[in-house]
Amino acid sequence: MKDELVLQVKGLQTYFKTDDGMVKAVDDVSFDLKKGQTLGIVGESGSGKSVTNLSIMRLIPSPPGRIVGGEILFEDKDILKMNNNELRELRGNKISMIFQDPMTCLNPFLRVSTQLVETIRLHQGLGKKDAKSKAIEVLDKVGIPAAERRVDNYPHQFSGGMRQRVMIAMALSCNPEILIADEPTTALDVTIQAQILELMQKLAIEFGTSTILITHDLGVVAGLCDEVCVMYAGKIVERASNNNIFEDPKHPYTQGLIKSVPRMDEDEGSKLFSIEGQPPNLIDLPECCPFHPRCPEAMEICRRKYPEPVLLDGDSRSVSCWLYKDKEE
Amino acid sequence: MAENNILLEVKELKLHFPIEEGLLFKKQVGSIRAVDGINFEIREGETLGLVGESGCGKSTTARSVAQLHKPTSGEVLLEGRDMVKANKTELLKARMDMQMIFQDPYASLNPRMTVGTIIAEPMQIYIRRNLLNMTKAEVIERVEILMERVGLSRFFKNRYPHEFSGGQRQRIGVARALALNPKLILADEPVSALDVSIQSQILNLLTDLREELDLSYLFIAHDLAVIKHISTRIAVMYLGKIMEVSKSAELYKNPLHPYTVALMSAVPIPDPKIERERKRIILTGDVPSPDKERHNCYFYDRCPKRFDRCKDNIPALVDVGDNHHIACFLHHDKVAE
Numbered sequence: 001m002k003d004e005l006v007l008q009v010k011g012l013q014t015y016f017k018t019d020d021g022m023v024k025a026v027d028d029v030s031f032d033l034k035k036g037q038t039l040g041i042v043g044e045s046g047s048g049k050s051v052t053n054l055s056i057m058r059l060i061p062s063p064p065g066r067i068v069g070g071e072i073l074f075e076d077k078d079i080l081k082m083n084n085n086e087l088r089e090l091r092g093n094k095i096s097m098i099f100q101d102p103m104t105c106l107n108p109f110l111r112v113s114t115q116l117v118e119t120i121r122l123h124q125g126l127g128k129k130d131a132k133s134k135a136i137e138v139l140d141k142v143g144i145p146a147a148e149r150r151v152d153n154y155p156h157q158f159s160g161g162m163r164q165r166v167m168i169a170m171a172l173s174c175n176p177e178i179l180i181a182d183e184p185t186t187a188l189d190v191t192i193q194a195q196i197l198e199l200m201q202k203l204a205i206e207f208g209t210s211t212i213l214i215t216h217d218l219g220v221v222a223g224l225c226d227e228v229c230v231m232y233a234g235k236i237v238e239r240a241s242n243n244n245i246f247e248d249p250k251h252p253y254t255q256g257l258i259k260s261v262p263r264m265d266e267d268e269g270s271k272l273f274s275i276e277g278q279p280p281n282l283i284d285l286p287e288c289c290p291f292h293p294r295c296p297e298a299m300e301i302c303r304r305k306y307p308e309p310v311l312l313d314g315d316s317r318s319v320s321c322w323l324y325k326d327k328e329e
Numbered sequence: 330m331a332e333n334n335i336l337l338e339v340k341e342l343k344l345h346f347p348i349e350e351g352l353l354f355k356k357q358v359g360s361i362r363a364v365d366g367i368n369f370e371i372r373e374g375e376t377l378g379l380v381g382e383s384g385c386g387k388s389t390t391a392r393s394v395a396q397l398h399k400p401t402s403g404e405v406l407l408e409g410r411d412m413v414k415a416n417k418t419e420l421l422k423a424r425m426d427m428q429m430i431f432q433d434p435y436a437s438l439n440p441r442m443t444v445g446t447i448i449a450e451p452m453q454i455y456i457r458r459n460l461l462n463m464t465k466a467e468v469i470e471r472v473e474i475l476m477e478r479v480g481l482s483r484f485f486k487n488r489y490p491h492e493f494s495g496g497q498r499q500r501i502g503v504a505r506a507l508a509l510n511p512k513l514i515l516a517d518e519p520v521s522a523l524d525v526s527i528q529s530q531i532l533n534l535l536t537d538l539r540e541e542l543d544l545s546y547l548f549i550a551h552d553l554a555v556i557k558h559i560s561t562r563i564a565v566m567y568l569g570k571i572m573e574v575s576k577s578a579e580l581y582k583n584p585l586h587p588y589t590v591a592l593m594s595a596v597p598i599p600d601p602k603i604e605r606e607r608k609r610i611i612l613t614g615d616v617p618s619p620d621k622e623r624h625n626c627y628f629y630d631r632c633p634k635r636f637d638r639c640k641d642n643i644p645a646l647v648d649v650g651d652n653h654h655i656a657c658f659l660h661h662d663k664v665a666e
């Protein structure tokens with residue numbers, strides 16, 4: 001039961017055409033999402049986290065973007081081959097999304113009730129009255145005090161944390177199978193972040209939703225996720241369970257990333273570890289390992305060829321690095 | 330170790346932004362109490378970290394120390410000189426010792442100026458007013474030295490900011506702040522717009538510079554882990570007031586104010602084992618609006634440990650021993666006993 005897959009992404013490639021050349025924002029990304037699981041996708045800005053998930057929803061602006069290859073299987077169907085009607089059925093109903101900035105995602109001209117009722121009526125075919133009472137019910141569930149009164153307010157009358165609660169209410173109002181949360185707490189303060197994360201965790205269990213959590217904050221990942229994918233320059237460089245990623249990271253990038261986060265529970269050392277250099281430019285990236293210019297363990301072969309993922313620990317984790325490839329062969 | 334001299338002293342600093350109404354005849358109907366009476370000092374070689382949530386007045390504090398906003402009342406003493414009452418020339422002279430690094434490396438650099446011009450500008454301003462004596466060649470040399478010091482190649486000086494990444498731009502901002510050999514740098518969230526791997530590079534750079542050039546920082550951040558890493562002393566702000574000030578290590582080991590405790594428990598730690606076992610104190614509600622004069626403890630509305638006395642009295646910032654100052658009645662009583 002635990003291993004039932006709800007979503008399979010295989011070899012996804014999303015490219016953007018620019019005047020300077022082709023940007024391979026997502027290049028050959030594969031992962032599975034199990035039922036009830038929370039999958040974390042971490043990476044720095046520009047690593048392709050958001051594009052991966054916009055591709056799942058087929059929300060890539062085209063042009064300039066194009067999904068060049070791969071398949072995304074959901075309920076035995078390939079999302080990439082769906083027509084507009086099927087997509088309408090899928091978005092919001094089966095898979096919904098929470099975005100980073102709750103202010104830009106709500107229409108400032110419409111009351112929260114209008115926006116919530118619209119979603120509920122569209123997806124569940126309820127009448128106006130029923131939809132409104134359902135709207136109040138979900139707002140209540142996400143912890144908005146005096147939901148009955150607040151439902152008729154405009155978005156600007158809510159604080160940032162409250163707006164994010166409204167977004168969560170909207171996303172969960174149709175009991176989706178999968179919830180994609182794209183940096184849901186990045187715009188919020190820590191005390192509010194703690195509230196929202198706790199709420200998401202509680203609701204995911206209550207509704208049995210599988211969650212994909214995109215974030216750059218390793219602390220958030222540690223507290224919430226079952227499995228973690230680390231992305232760098234459009235590729236997943238490492239996938240492992242939450243414990244393994246933090247205790248025994250295999251890829252040099254993951255190791256560097258974890259070491260370079262200043263930690264509150266450690267004594268102040270004199271110096272932070274830092275990965276030297278800058279992330280690569282994704283335009284016309286050669287067939288090398290994109291991390292090799294910054295990698296402390298770079299070898300000859302890293303400059304020529306990208307390593308295929310290697311499965312470790314009985315297939316429970318994978319890493320794309322020549323360090324481990326050699327040992328296999 | 331003897332205590333160093335006091336470099337900056339802030340006394341009862343207040344900054345209230347007026348709320349105005351009316352089209353032709355503006356009438357003040359209230360005020361936003363962004364900074365509402367704070368005291369702190371920074372000694373030479375010290376880094377004071379100022380931490381708090383958005384809207385608590387951290388940035389406003391830095392800006393009113395630099396006199397970018399004129400404070401409503403209070404004193405800002407830089408080496409004994411009061412900046413609030415200073416006239417233009419005095420202020421200009423004082424600002425040589427006090428420079429700022431801003432949060433957004435995209436917005437704080439003029440896109441039409443080359444990097445060389447940006448870094449030279451502080452010097453040019455003083456040369457034009459005959460407050461600094463440098464020849465053209467000296468300025469160029471100084472720009473090159475500064476660029477290399479912050480980790481940029483000197484050959485980049487004729488490029489424009491858009492050609493650089495976020496981390497490199499922040500290095501340009503640091504170089505500009507160093508141009509006049511300041512004693513104090515006000516760094517307003519200098520790393521919060523950067524990715525972790527770049528963030529650690531900039532933090533290391535700032536630490537190195539502090540040692541090398543005998544700098545002091547007022548370092549503002551909302552990230553408690555970053556603040557802990559760089560600061561020697563930390564002040565926790567909430568709603569325009571300082572709630573707790575203590576030495577960095579002491580504060581994290583032994584946070585006393587209920588707000589500090591809650592704030593710390595809310596920070597996620599990148600370790601799943603610790604995360605699973607931690608108990609979170611989750612504060613209810615949001616930060617209240619600072620538009621009213623308050624007669625109770627500023628944290629009263631959200632405090633899990635409030636009691637009768639907090640309702641009508643404002644706790645002062647009191648030393649509870651070992652230079653640990655705290656504004657909470659819970660701990661004041663213990664001192665009195």
